[in-house]
Amino acid sequence: MLSPTQLLLLPPTLLLCLVIRRILTNFFFHPLSSFPAPFYTRLTSLPLAALSLLGREPEFLHNLTKKYPPSTRAILITPTLLFFPHASSLKPIYWSPTHNHKGSLYGTGALGPTSLFSTIPAEDHKSLRKSLGGTHWSVSYLKTFQEPRIDNLITFFVNQLSLLPPDHEPFQMGEKLAQFAADVMTLLVFGKPWGFIAHDRDERRLLSAFRESLPMFAFAARCNSFRELILSSPWIRGLIMPKVDDKTGSGYLASQAKLAVAQREQEREQGIGGEGKMRDYLDYTLDARDGNGEPLTRAQKEAHATLLIQAGADTTGSGLGAVLRLMLEHGECMKKARREIEVADEKGLLSTPVLYEETKQHLPYFVACIKEGLRVNPPAPNLFGRIILEKGGTVIDGVHVPQGAEVCSNPYVVGRDPELYGTDAEAFEPERWLNGNEKRRAEMEAANFVFSMGPRVCLGKEIAMMEMYKVLPEIVRRFDFEVVSAGKYVDRGGVACNKDFMVRVRRRA
Numbered sequence: 001m002l003s004p005t006q007l008l009l010l011p012p013t014l015l016l017c018l019v020i021r022r023i024l025t026n027f028f029f030h031p032l033s034s035f036p037a038p039f040y041t042r043l044t045s046l047p048l049a050a051l052s053l054l055g056r057e058p059e060f061l062h063n064l065t066k067k068y069p070p071s072t073r074a075i076l077i078t079p080t081l082l083f084f085p086h087a088s089s090l091k092p093i094y095w096s097p098t099h100n101h102k103g104s105l106y107g108t109g110a111l112g113p114t115s116l117f118s119t120i121p122a123e124d125h126k127s128l129r130k131s132l133g134g135t136h137w138s139v140s141y142l143k144t145f146q147e148p149r150i151d152n153l154i155t156f157f158v159n160q161l162s163l164l165p166p167d168h169e170p171f172q173m174g175e176k177l178a179q180f181a182a183d184v185m186t187l188l189v190f191g192k193p194w195g196f197i198a199h200d201r202d203e204r205r206l207l208s209a210f211r212e213s214l215p216m217f218a219f220a221a222r223c224n225s226f227r228e229l230i231l232s233s234p235w236i237r238g239l240i241m242p243k244v245d246d247k248t249g250s251g252y253l254a255s256q257a258k259l260a261v262a263q264r265e266q267e268r269e270q271g272i273g274g275e276g277k278m279r280d281y282l283d284y285t286l287d288a289r290d291g292n293g294e295p296l297t298r299a300q301k302e303a304h305a306t307l308l309i310q311a312g313a314d315t316t317g318s319g320l321g322a323v324l325r326l327m328l329e330h331g332e333c334m335k336k337a338r339r340e341i342e343v344a345d346e347k348g349l350l351s352t353p354v355l356y357e358e359t360k361q362h363l364p365y366f367v368a369c370i371k372e373g374l375r376v377n378p379p380a381p382n383l384f385g386r387i388i389l390e391k392g393g394t395v396i397d398g399v400h401v402p403q404g405a406e407v408c409s410n411p412y413v414v415g416r417d418p419e420l421y422g423t424d425a426e427a428f429e430p431e432r433w434l435n436g437n438e439k440r441r442a443e444m445e446a447a448n449f450v451f452s453m454g455p456r457v458c459l460g461k462e463i464a465m466m467e468m469y470k471v472l473p474e475i476v477r478r479f480d481f482e483v484v485s486a487g488k489y490v491d492r493g494g495v496a497c498n499k500d501f502m503v504r505v506r507r508r509a
Contacts (some may be wrong), residue, residue: 013077014372016184016196022043023043026043027043029456030079031402031404032079032405033404034214035074035082036072036075036076037075037076038064041076041077041079042076042079043079043220044078044079045078045079045081045223045225046223048060048077048078048081048222048263049218049219049222049223050219051373052218052219052222052493052494053215053216053218053219053311053493055215055492055493056159057218057383057491058381058413058491059126061083061085061367061410061412062413062416064077065085065413066385070418070419071401072469073085073086073089073396073397073398074089074396074401077311077464078224079174079224080224080387080405080406081222081408082381082401082407082408083382083407083408083409083410084397084399084408084409084419085409085410085414085417086397086414086420086442087414087420087449088419088420089396089409090409090414090420090447090449090453092394092395092396093386093407093408093409093444094384094452094453094454094456095453095454096394096451097122097455098122098390098452099388099389099394100122100384100386100456101120101121101122101175102118102125102385103120103386103387113302114299115126115303115304115306116132116304116307117307117311125455125456127290127291128290128300130291131288131290131291131296132284132285132288132296132304132459133459134284135462136279136281136284137462139457142356142463145278145279146188146463147355147356147466147470149188150470151349151353151470152185153183153187153193153197154353154470154474155352155353156198156473157180157197158474158475159200160200161176161507162478166506168504170484170485170504171502172322172487172500172501172502173324173481173502174317174318174320174321174325174487174497174498174501175207175317175321177320177324178207178208178226178313178316178317178318178320178321178497179196179200179317179342180196180197180317180471181313181316181320181464182196182202182206182207182309182317183195183197183312184312184316184414184467185309185312185313185463186309186313187280187306188281188310188463189278189281189305189309190256190280190282191278192306194206204247204248204249204252204253205249205315206250206252206253206309206313207249207314209242209249209250210249210310211314211497213242213250214492214493215248215492215493216493217494218382220491221383221385222383230425242254244258245420250306253306253309253310254306257302257303257305260282260300260305261282261285261286261302262302263299264282265286281305281308285304285305286300286301288304308460311458312460312463313465314495314497315379315380315464316463316467316468318380318497318498319378319450319464320372320471320472321470321497321498321501322376322481322489322498323369323370323374323377323468323472324373324472324475324476324481325487325489325498326372326373326377326428327369327373327476328481328483328486328503329483329486333369333430337363337365337366337369337473338476338477339471340364340365341363341366341476341477344362344363349361349398350362352474353470353474354469354470354473355470356469356470357468358412359469359470359473364434365430365434365471366432366472368430368433369430369449370468371430372430372432372433373428373429375421375450376415376426376428377489377496377498378412378415378450379450379495380450380494381410381411381412381491381494381496382410382411382494382495383494384408384452384456385408386406386407386408387405387406388401388402388403388406388407390403390470401441414449415449417447418466420447432444475505475506479505479506479507479508480505480506480508481503481505482503482504482505482506483502483503484502484504485488485500485501485502486501487499487500487501487502488501
């Protein structure tokens, strides 16, 4: 029989034994214990989760990489997560069809109803992507059918900026560009923009509410205990997740997707809006068929419509703001880009607004600025984890990884890999995309990790690039910028923004 004192000591003793067992396992007996790691990341996932919550994760991973010799190809950043910091690891991780299985966060329901982004098994993702994919995501389709609609928004955006008085109050240019991107996506998905530009505001707090939610989800993605013990509870998810009766944010967006799907299906049943109607991406979602020729479920349709706007608005806006901010920070780059536009204008090579293909053909330096801006300040500096399912494990970048391990990389770190980009990898140098040998430029293109890559590359990548190739040269062509506050690149739980990027604009003669 245990004495009262012994009974009191029993719980802390058991807890201490569990902690000691955890330490011994992680440091000596875990399948990943042989990989290099700071002692604290080997011990628990909390440090990485905290760094993500604080917006310090990209810098931490980059600095951590520099602490190890170049021969170090993989670093353990949580007890179960291997980080590969070099561009040479991207193809074996993200292009291999056998590494297309996502981590456990995506199955918790923390990311809302299952969508193309949150589908875990590779085969399920492949099937759903095949259903939702098609030629309507191609550049040729976009140029023919959607570019004129984007042109109208750009013209309206330029006109709104032109109406500002010369002594207007400074405004956050990054926010303006994010609002433009949100109008583009609501236009392409629902058939009309929500009025972010027209009303000069974050409609229904769609952008700000999304950003506010990111740190919690990023913490959950990195903290195994929080994810497994707390987010797995439907009751707790019900408390913290957006709801369709919300009047703002992602909940409101989900309610609008729900209404739009129902209304569009009813119109189809009644034969309304068919012939001659400009098709949007909601139409294509309703057209999608699974492998058996059956329509997607109502929940899948709603989730996809919601995802297109969530994934395409703020990230594209972040990329737009980062490129413009970096060009303005590096005045010589802006002068070169502006002179290139002026020369093309003098030759009559540019439309109003600038066409996507015109930027590609006639503004190579501006294109280099866009590529360099996205490399240096990627809009989604996240960890894109994949589970190794092969029996016996696999080899990534010369390193054997055991079965069951989760592996990842990060666009911010890979974009600074000196093995690919040279000793000036941390500098903003658009010329690197124009100079040097063709082989090196091809390698840099192949390492473009801004929109992920491989079977799970962002479905709307070409939409985002079209926006960048059009609206950025057009506003540089039409306006001078007075930078009141240069602002800075800030990570918020795996999605970046351009904080305090304040400018005044003046219409050019």
